[in-house]
Ligand SMILES: O=c1[nH]cnc2c(O)c(F)c(-c3ccc(F)cc3)c(-c3ccc(F)cc3)c12
């Protein structure tokens with residue numbers, strides 16, 4: 001039977017990356033997506049912006065919405081301090097199966113908790129189920145139409161504190177205009193646009209970094 005693109009991406013990781021070396025996993029995926037098959041990872045250009053936000057923040061608790069094949073999951077987790085935790089939510093079971101194996105190849109199982117399900121279902125369960133008090137960083141990379149409702153859900157669930165950072169991918173392509181309007185207009189956020197390109201292409205895209213002011 002035909003393999004899927006995520007399966008072929010995993011194959012490229014297992015063939016070209018070194019077990020236990022997260023940066024080689026990131027590199028292997030970028031090479032695969034640039035030279036073999038495009039895939040919707042945040043990619044190397046926006047990935048560098050992601051790295052700088054994570055490194056500057058040094059977060060203890062990270063929530064990623066949208067795991068896909070685990071590229072940004074591995075990229076973020078490889079920069080976290082020793083006892084920091086990353087919870088990543090993926091709705092698609094096929095993506096979750098691949099991401100689990102990419103995370104294992106990178107040797108980051110201890111830092112990452114992969115949960116299969118919807119953000120709407122799991123955000124309200126963060127505190128009771130994962131013992132999460134507050135989120136230091138939320139990387140939003142799931143579905144453009146869910147960015148705004150999930151942001152409001154994070155606020156309502158009391159998961160954001162003064163200084164919590166929301167970092168949203170694809171705010172231009174495909175774009176999340178209602179989300180952008182909300183975080184840019186709200187007095188409760190300090191928002192900043194990092195202009196970049198759609199992964200592995202010349203099309204414009206960017207990341208929006210929004211600091212919750214409490
Ligand atoms: O859905 C996404 N989630 C997370 N990140 C994404 C991402 O980083 C992307 F680059 C794209 C993208 C953008 C342009 C394009 F032509 C194809 C896919 C998508 C996306 C957008 C619309 C869809 F119908 C399917 C996928 C996503």
Ligand SMILES: [Mg+2]
Pocket residue numbers: 040041042141169170
């Ligand atoms: Mg994306």
